[in-house]
Amino acid sequence: MIKNLKAPLQQFYKFHRSFSTDTSSITHAPNLSNITQGSRTQFTGLVATVFGATGFTGRYLVQLLARTGIQVVIPYRGEDASFRDLKVLGELGQIIPMRYDIRNDDSIERAVSHSNIVINLVSRQYETRNFTFDDINIKAASKIAQISKNNAEKFVHVSALNASENSESQWSKTKAIGEKLVREINPNCTVIRPGLIFGDEDRLINKWSKITQFWPFIPRYNQDLKFQPLHCFDLASAILAVLELPNTNGKVYELGGNEIFTWKEFQDLIIEGTAQTDKLNIPVSLDFMKPVSQAIELLSRDPPFIKDELEYLNQDLLVNTGALTLSDLNVKPTPIQEKLIRLSRMYRPGKFFNAIANPQNK
Structure with a gap:
């Protein structure tokens, strides 16, 4: 009886190790067309790193990515409780939390090293003792874009609607500068400019x-x-559509x-x-x-x-007249x-x- 179980158990352990939280288990798939063919129970071979996944809109995006069979890396800097609600959005080993420091290049490189897709949602409405607007919206955004440039086939940067370098708001100004630098570093990146989110x-x-x-x-x-006003799930759906649809690289979408x-x-x-x-x-x-x-x-x-x-x-x-909008993404x-x-x-x-x-x- 035990001898008969030996082969199935070996297969089970091999399968279980393939979904280890160690990023060495992540495979790199060359074809993004697999997105529309996947499901939560079927791994497509695609890997996405979502910076800012523990924030307000991140959980909706992680849910949609996991639902299509994409393995999702979640860089986090807080306590383990910050990603606990995200773990249940995918199958065993599909959601991979990874501690990182936005000031540490090695930790960022580790988070994106196996990813086909990199999405930057990182932002903050007010400054803290640890991070200024300049730290998050400019330095961090450009660093993520630079490090992921050679690996990611799709890079999505989330900016802000009507952000301007001439704004009296430092948040708006740094958002505009950060977006400009990201597009200079990676001209193929897709920029999303959402309005106020509810x-x-x-x-x-x-x-x-x-x-x-x-x-x-x-x-x-x-x-x-x-x-x-833009619904948070519509923003997540728009980002997923950017990944699914062809010819979205290098474009800017204004969402409202x-x-x-x-x-x-x-x-x-x-x-x-x-x-x-x-x-x-x-x-x-x-x-x-x-x-x-x-x-x-x-x-x-x-x-x-x-x-x-x-x-x-x-x-x-x-949304400005003539801009690409939700309708262009079929949302x-x-x-x-x-x-x-x-x-x-x-x-x-x-x-x-x-x-x-x-x-x-x-």
């Missing part, structure tokens, strides 16, 4: 819902400026939803969704909000208002109303919690 754990619907619930008043500023809102219209939707119709609304100027945001940044670990972010948002964030935008009620209802008064529409009249 979804679970976002800094749009959740942020304004919290303000509407907890603040003594709702600050109304920049009411006439417009933006096109198919709905345009003014900030006044959006805040009205939040008020309806949270049923906070009795909350005081006060029109304020941007000059008033800047010192307020600076004070909040000193007092809060997760400030709802950031002075530099206010500078970036002080413009219309719309259908998700309307914000489909998600807003579900996300904002957690901030309603108890008596309105189960209301579906027009909660203030229930």
